[in-house]
Amino acid sequence: MLVLAATPIGRADDASPRLAHELATADVVAAEDTRRLARLARDLQVTVRGRIVSYFEGNEERRTPDLVDALRGGAVVAVVTDGGMPSVSDPGYRLVRAALVAGFPVTAAPGPSAVTTALALSGLPSDRFAFEGFLPRTGSGRRSRLRELATEPRTLVFFEAPHRIADTLADLSTVFGAERSAAVCRELTKTYEEIRRGGLAGLADWAAEQKPRGEITVVVAGAPARPGERPADEELRAAVAEREAAGDSRRDAIQAVADAYGLRKREVYALVHAAQ
Numbered sequence: 001m002l003v004l005a006a007t008p009i010g011r012a013d014d015a016s017p018r019l020a021h022e023l024a025t026a027d028v029v030a031a032e033d034t035r036r037l038a039r040l041a042r043d044l045q046v047t048v049r050g051r052i053v054s055y056f057e058g059n060e061e062r063r064t065p066d067l068v069d070a071l072r073g074g075a076v077v078a079v080v081t082d083g084g085m086p087s088v089s090d091p092g093y094r095l096v097r098a099a100l101v102a103g104f105p106v107t108a109a110p111g112p113s114a115v116t117t118a119l120a121l122s123g124l125p126s127d128r129f130a131f132e133g134f135l136p137r138t139g140s141g142r143r144s145r146l147r148e149l150a151t152e153p154r155t156l157v158f159f160e161a162p163h164r165i166a167d168t169l170a171d172l173s174t175v176f177g178a179e180r181s182a183a184v185c186r187e188l189t190k191t192y193e194e195i196r197r198g199g200l201a202g203l204a205d206w207a208a209e210q211k212p213r214g215e216i217t218v219v220v221a222g223a224p225a226r227p228g229e230r231p232a233d234e235e236l237r238a239a240v241a242e243r244e245a246a247g248d249s250r251r252d253a254i255q256a257v258a259d260a261y262g263l264r265k266r267e268v269y270a271l272v273h274a275a276q
Helices: 017-025 034-044 060-072 093-101 114-122 139-149 165-176 200-210 233-245 250-261 265-274
Strands: 002-005 028-031 051-054 077-080 106-109 129-134 155-160 181-186 194-199 216-220
Touching: 002 017, 002 093, 017 034, 017 077, 017 106, 028 034, 028 060, 034 051, 051 060, 060 077, 060 093, 093 106, 114 155, 114 181, 114 194, 114 216, 139 165, 155 165, 165 181, 165 200, 165 216, 181 200, 194 200, 233 250, 233 265, 250 265
Parallel strands: 002 077, 002 106, 028 051, 028 077, 129 155
Antiparallel strands: 155 216, 181 194, 181 216
16 A cells, blocks of 8 residues: 655644654555654654655655555555655655556555645635645746636735745746735645745845745735635635735625625625625
8 A cells, every 4th residue: 555644844743643653564655755754753753664765756756656566565665754744745646556556555644744734824715725836946937837827716825935036036027917815825734834924025025125934835825806706705805804804804805895896885795794
Protein backbone atom coordinates (compact mmCIF):
# COMPACT_ATOMS: atom_id res chain seq x y z
CA MET A 1 0.00 0.00 0.00
CA LEU A 2 1.07 3.56 -0.72
CA VAL A 3 0.36 6.08 2.06
CA LEU A 4 0.45 9.83 1.48
CA ALA A 5 1.22 11.19 4.94
CA ALA A 6 0.59 14.87 5.61
CA THR A 7 3.21 16.52 7.82
CA PRO A 8 2.98 19.73 9.89
CA ILE A 9 3.47 23.00 8.01
CA GLY A 10 4.87 24.59 11.15
CA ARG A 11 4.33 23.34 14.69
CA ALA A 12 5.31 19.74 15.25
CA ASP A 13 2.43 19.26 17.68
CA ASP A 14 0.00 19.71 14.78
CA ALA A 15 1.02 16.20 13.68
CA SER A 16 -1.67 13.55 13.98
CA PRO A 17 -1.25 10.24 15.85
CA ARG A 18 -1.86 8.60 12.46
CA LEU A 19 1.25 10.27 11.05
CA ALA A 20 3.35 8.98 13.94
CA HIS A 21 1.97 5.48 13.38
CA GLU A 22 2.70 5.51 9.64
CA LEU A 23 6.27 6.71 10.18
CA ALA A 24 6.89 4.04 12.80
CA THR A 25 5.43 1.13 10.82
CA ALA A 26 6.12 1.83 7.13
CA ASP A 27 8.58 -0.47 5.38
CA VAL A 28 9.83 2.42 3.24
CA VAL A 29 9.58 6.15 3.94
CA ALA A 30 10.14 8.37 0.89
CA ALA A 31 10.97 11.85 2.16
CA GLU A 32 11.38 15.12 0.29
CA ASP A 33 14.13 16.03 2.77
CA THR A 34 15.54 13.22 4.89
CA ARG A 35 17.02 15.67 7.38
CA ARG A 36 13.63 17.24 8.02
CA LEU A 37 12.16 13.79 8.41
CA ALA A 38 14.78 12.97 11.05
CA ARG A 39 13.99 16.19 12.91
CA LEU A 40 10.25 15.52 12.76
CA ALA A 41 10.72 11.98 14.02
CA ARG A 42 12.72 13.30 16.97
CA ASP A 43 10.03 15.86 17.76
CA LEU A 44 7.35 13.18 17.65
CA GLN A 45 9.52 10.71 19.58
CA VAL A 46 9.07 8.20 16.77
CA THR A 47 11.64 5.68 15.59
CA VAL A 48 11.52 5.18 11.83
CA ARG A 49 12.40 1.50 11.44
CA GLY A 50 11.80 1.26 7.71
CA ARG A 51 14.18 2.14 4.92
CA ILE A 52 14.42 5.91 4.32
CA VAL A 53 14.93 7.20 0.77
CA SER A 54 15.05 10.72 -0.58
CA TYR A 55 12.20 11.60 -2.93
CA PHE A 56 12.20 15.16 -4.23
CA GLU A 57 11.61 17.04 -7.45
CA GLY A 58 15.08 16.30 -8.79
CA ASN A 59 14.87 12.50 -8.48
CA GLU A 60 11.11 11.89 -8.42
CA GLU A 61 10.89 10.54 -11.96
CA ARG A 62 13.93 8.28 -11.56
CA ARG A 63 13.01 6.93 -8.12
CA THR A 64 9.31 6.25 -8.75
CA PRO A 65 9.90 2.83 -10.43
CA ASP A 66 12.00 1.70 -7.45
CA LEU A 67 9.19 2.58 -5.05
CA VAL A 68 6.65 0.74 -7.20
CA ASP A 69 8.98 -2.28 -7.08
CA ALA A 70 8.90 -2.02 -3.28
CA LEU A 71 5.11 -2.13 -3.44
CA ARG A 72 5.32 -5.23 -5.63
CA GLY A 73 7.45 -6.79 -2.93
CA GLY A 74 4.67 -6.27 -0.39
CA ALA A 75 6.01 -3.11 1.27
CA VAL A 76 4.00 -0.31 2.80
CA VAL A 77 5.50 2.87 1.34
CA ALA A 78 4.85 6.20 3.09
CA VAL A 79 5.53 9.49 1.32
CA VAL A 80 6.20 12.69 3.28
CA THR A 81 7.17 16.17 2.15
CA ASP A 82 8.65 19.14 3.96
CA GLY A 83 5.15 20.16 5.06
CA GLY A 84 1.55 19.55 4.07
CA MET A 85 0.03 16.90 1.83
CA PRO A 86 2.27 15.08 -0.67
CA SER A 87 1.40 15.66 -4.35
CA VAL A 88 -0.10 19.13 -3.68
CA SER A 89 2.63 21.24 -5.34
CA ASP A 90 5.04 18.71 -3.83
CA PRO A 91 6.42 15.29 -4.85
CA GLY A 92 3.91 12.46 -4.88
CA TYR A 93 1.71 12.74 -7.96
CA ARG A 94 3.91 10.57 -10.20
CA LEU A 95 4.07 7.84 -7.59
CA VAL A 96 0.31 7.91 -7.01
CA ARG A 97 -0.31 7.50 -10.74
CA ALA A 98 2.28 4.73 -11.05
CA ALA A 99 0.91 2.86 -8.02
CA LEU A 100 -2.65 3.04 -9.32
CA VAL A 101 -1.61 1.86 -12.79
CA ALA A 102 0.22 -1.06 -11.19
CA GLY A 103 -2.90 -1.96 -9.21
CA PHE A 104 -1.81 -1.03 -5.68
CA PRO A 105 -4.08 0.69 -3.15
CA VAL A 106 -3.34 4.31 -2.26
CA THR A 107 -4.54 5.97 0.90
CA ALA A 108 -3.80 9.13 2.87
CA ALA A 109 -3.05 10.07 6.45
CA PRO A 110 -4.65 13.52 6.25
CA GLY A 111 -3.37 16.53 8.08
CA PRO A 112 -2.22 20.14 7.77
CA SER A 113 -2.44 22.02 4.48
CA ALA A 114 -1.17 25.52 3.77
CA VAL A 115 -3.87 25.86 1.08
CA THR A 116 -6.90 25.42 3.30
CA THR A 117 -5.28 27.07 6.33
CA ALA A 118 -4.55 30.26 4.37
CA LEU A 119 -7.99 30.19 2.77
CA ALA A 120 -9.69 29.95 6.15
CA LEU A 121 -7.58 32.76 7.65
CA SER A 122 -7.86 35.10 4.67
CA GLY A 123 -11.35 36.37 5.45
CA LEU A 124 -12.26 35.90 1.78
CA PRO A 125 -15.10 33.72 0.44
CA SER A 126 -14.20 30.07 0.94
CA ASP A 127 -17.25 28.23 -0.39
CA ARG A 128 -15.65 27.94 -3.84
CA PHE A 129 -11.93 28.30 -4.55
CA ALA A 130 -9.21 27.29 -7.01
CA PHE A 131 -5.66 26.36 -6.07
CA GLU A 132 -3.12 27.46 -8.69
CA GLY A 133 0.12 26.40 -6.99
CA PHE A 134 3.19 28.38 -8.04
CA LEU A 135 2.87 30.90 -10.85
CA PRO A 136 5.47 30.94 -13.67
CA ARG A 137 8.80 32.34 -12.52
CA THR A 138 9.31 34.84 -15.34
CA GLY A 139 7.42 38.10 -15.40
CA SER A 140 5.98 37.59 -18.88
CA GLY A 141 4.88 34.04 -18.12
CA ARG A 142 3.37 35.09 -14.80
CA ARG A 143 1.39 37.96 -16.31
CA SER A 144 0.14 35.73 -19.12
CA ARG A 145 -1.18 33.18 -16.60
CA LEU A 146 -2.78 35.93 -14.52
CA ARG A 147 -4.59 37.32 -17.54
CA GLU A 148 -6.15 33.87 -17.99
CA LEU A 149 -7.34 33.99 -14.37
CA ALA A 150 -8.47 37.63 -14.26
CA THR A 151 -12.17 36.79 -14.68
CA GLU A 152 -12.18 33.68 -12.47
CA PRO A 153 -15.03 34.20 -9.97
CA ARG A 154 -13.70 31.77 -7.36
CA THR A 155 -11.24 32.75 -4.66
CA LEU A 156 -7.70 31.95 -5.85
CA VAL A 157 -4.87 30.46 -3.79
CA PHE A 158 -1.21 30.62 -4.83
CA PHE A 159 2.13 29.57 -3.37
CA GLU A 160 5.04 31.97 -3.89
CA ALA A 161 8.72 32.19 -3.06
CA PRO A 162 9.79 35.13 -0.87
CA HIS A 163 12.20 36.55 -3.47
CA ARG A 164 9.35 36.78 -6.00
CA ILE A 165 6.45 37.85 -3.79
CA ALA A 166 6.79 41.61 -4.37
CA ASP A 167 6.86 41.20 -8.16
CA THR A 168 4.00 38.73 -8.07
CA LEU A 169 1.81 41.04 -6.00
CA ALA A 170 2.66 43.94 -8.32
CA ASP A 171 1.62 41.85 -11.34
CA LEU A 172 -1.55 40.75 -9.57
CA SER A 173 -2.38 44.39 -8.88
CA THR A 174 -1.79 45.36 -12.51
CA VAL A 175 -3.79 42.49 -14.02
CA PHE A 176 -6.56 42.00 -11.42
CA GLY A 177 -6.92 45.60 -10.26
CA ALA A 178 -5.32 47.55 -7.44
CA GLU A 179 -8.32 47.25 -5.10
CA ARG A 180 -8.95 43.50 -5.48
CA SER A 181 -8.95 42.08 -1.95
CA ALA A 182 -6.23 39.62 -1.00
CA ALA A 183 -4.31 38.16 1.91
CA VAL A 184 -0.63 37.28 2.19
CA CYS A 185 -0.14 34.44 4.67
CA ARG A 186 3.44 33.97 5.81
CA GLU A 187 4.98 31.25 8.00
CA LEU A 188 1.61 29.68 8.84
CA THR A 189 1.50 28.08 12.32
CA LYS A 190 5.16 28.97 12.89
CA THR A 191 6.60 31.34 15.48
CA TYR A 192 6.53 34.37 13.18
CA GLU A 193 3.18 33.74 11.52
CA GLU A 194 1.88 36.85 9.79
CA ILE A 195 -1.35 37.52 7.87
CA ARG A 196 -1.56 40.75 5.85
CA ARG A 197 -4.95 41.61 4.36
CA GLY A 198 -5.89 44.43 2.00
CA GLY A 199 -5.99 45.54 -1.61
CA LEU A 200 -3.41 44.12 -4.01
CA ALA A 201 -1.68 47.47 -4.58
CA GLY A 202 -1.20 48.05 -0.87
CA LEU A 203 0.09 44.54 -0.35
CA ALA A 204 2.52 44.95 -3.25
CA ASP A 205 3.89 48.13 -1.67
CA TRP A 206 4.23 46.39 1.68
CA ALA A 207 6.11 43.45 0.16
CA ALA A 208 8.45 45.71 -1.79
CA GLU A 209 9.31 47.62 1.38
CA GLN A 210 9.40 44.81 3.95
CA LYS A 211 10.79 41.99 1.76
CA PRO A 212 8.97 39.24 3.72
CA ARG A 213 10.72 35.93 4.22
CA GLY A 214 9.58 32.37 4.81
CA GLU A 215 6.92 30.22 3.19
CA ILE A 216 4.18 32.31 1.64
CA THR A 217 0.63 31.56 0.51
CA VAL A 218 -1.39 34.24 -1.28
CA VAL A 219 -5.20 34.25 -1.32
CA VAL A 220 -6.97 36.56 -3.78
CA ALA A 221 -10.68 37.33 -4.05
CA GLY A 222 -12.40 36.14 -7.19
CA ALA A 223 -13.41 38.52 -9.95
CA PRO A 224 -16.54 40.54 -9.12
CA ALA A 225 -19.69 39.52 -10.92
CA ARG A 226 -20.38 41.16 -14.23
CA PRO A 227 -23.45 43.41 -14.45
CA GLY A 228 -26.53 41.23 -14.47
CA GLU A 229 -24.80 38.28 -12.76
CA ARG A 230 -25.76 37.51 -9.17
CA PRO A 231 -22.79 36.58 -6.95
CA ALA A 232 -22.93 33.63 -4.58
CA ASP A 233 -24.49 34.27 -1.15
CA GLU A 234 -21.10 33.97 0.57
CA GLU A 235 -19.61 36.57 -1.78
CA LEU A 236 -22.39 39.01 -0.95
CA ARG A 237 -21.91 38.49 2.78
CA ALA A 238 -18.16 38.97 2.39
CA ALA A 239 -18.70 42.20 0.44
CA VAL A 240 -20.89 43.57 3.23
CA ALA A 241 -18.36 42.52 5.88
CA GLU A 242 -15.54 44.17 3.93
CA ARG A 243 -17.41 47.49 3.77
CA GLU A 244 -18.23 47.30 7.47
CA ALA A 245 -14.57 46.67 8.24
CA ALA A 246 -13.74 49.78 6.23
CA GLY A 247 -16.04 51.88 8.44
CA ASP A 248 -19.49 51.72 6.83
CA SER A 249 -22.50 51.11 9.03
CA ARG A 250 -24.29 47.78 8.53
CA ARG A 251 -27.17 49.60 6.86
CA ASP A 252 -24.92 51.54 4.47
CA ALA A 253 -22.84 48.47 3.67
CA ILE A 254 -25.93 46.44 2.75
CA GLN A 255 -27.29 49.25 0.61
CA ALA A 256 -23.96 49.71 -1.20
CA VAL A 257 -23.66 45.99 -1.99
CA ALA A 258 -27.26 45.81 -3.16
CA ASP A 259 -26.69 48.81 -5.45
CA ALA A 260 -23.43 47.38 -6.79
CA TYR A 261 -25.09 44.15 -7.92
CA GLY A 262 -28.53 45.45 -8.81
CA LEU A 263 -30.23 43.57 -5.97
CA ARG A 264 -32.98 44.52 -3.57
CA LYS A 265 -31.73 45.77 -0.24
CA ARG A 266 -33.97 43.39 1.70
CA GLU A 267 -32.50 40.41 -0.18
CA VAL A 268 -28.96 41.29 0.91
CA TYR A 269 -30.21 42.12 4.42
CA ALA A 270 -31.81 38.67 4.72
CA LEU A 271 -28.62 36.93 3.59
CA VAL A 272 -26.46 38.79 6.10
CA HIS A 273 -28.75 38.19 9.05
CA ALA A 274 -29.48 34.57 8.17
CA ALA A 275 -25.78 33.82 8.69
CA GLN A 276 -25.74 35.24 12.21
